Amino acid sequence: MSYVQKTIGENELIIYTVKFHWTYSLIAYLYLVILGIFIIGIIIFFKMMISKWTTERVLTNKRYIQKTGWIKRNSEGISLDRIEEVNLKQSIMGRIFGFGTVDLSGTGSGKIILKYIDEPLTFQRQLNNQRFKGK
Numbered sequence: 001m002s003y004v005q006k007t008i009g010e011n012e013l014i015i016y017t018v019k020f021h022w023t024y025s026l027i028a029y030l031y032l033v034i035l036g037i038f039i040i041g042i043i044i045f046f047k048m049m050i051s052k053w054t055t056e057r058v059l060t061n062k063r064y065i066q067k068t069g070w071i072k073r074n075s076e077g078i079s080l081d082r083i084e085e086v087n088l089k090q091s092i093m094g095r096i097f098g099f100g101t102v103d104l105s106g107t108g109s110g111k112i113i114l115k116y117i118d119e120p121l122t123f124q125r126q127l128n129n130q131r132f133k134g135k
Helices: 003-007 020-037 039-051 094-096 119-129
Strands: 014-017 058-060 062-068 074-079 082-087 099-106 112-117
Touching: 003 058, 003 062, 014 119, 020 039, 020 112, 058 119, 062 112, 074 099, 082 119, 094 099, 099 119, 112 119
Parallel strands: none
Antiparallel strands: 014 058, 058 062, 062 074, 082 099, 099 112
């Protein structure tokens, strides 16, 4: 059972799971292949992949939750009614391949940045559907 599944409330449902785009793994493998003969390529590869393997990002019907970390755990959450802005950033390559960065800004909670997410428009639509449901 994942961290998020252990922590959500009984009336809380997971609506959308945010995944890393495949280009994130490709970049990590390119670092390994190109710089692998040097120790730095191996270090960068494992740093990126451990980050991918240990990150959980989900949208529930009540909040957005993000857990990062393997040995040291960091968890961020923001209630849907506290989200003020949802900003999407996509480069040309991001538009072609379907990845991007979404910035969530909330009242009193600062900013949560979701990098290299797969299908950012779908996530943004799901988030907005949940935010404005019942309004």
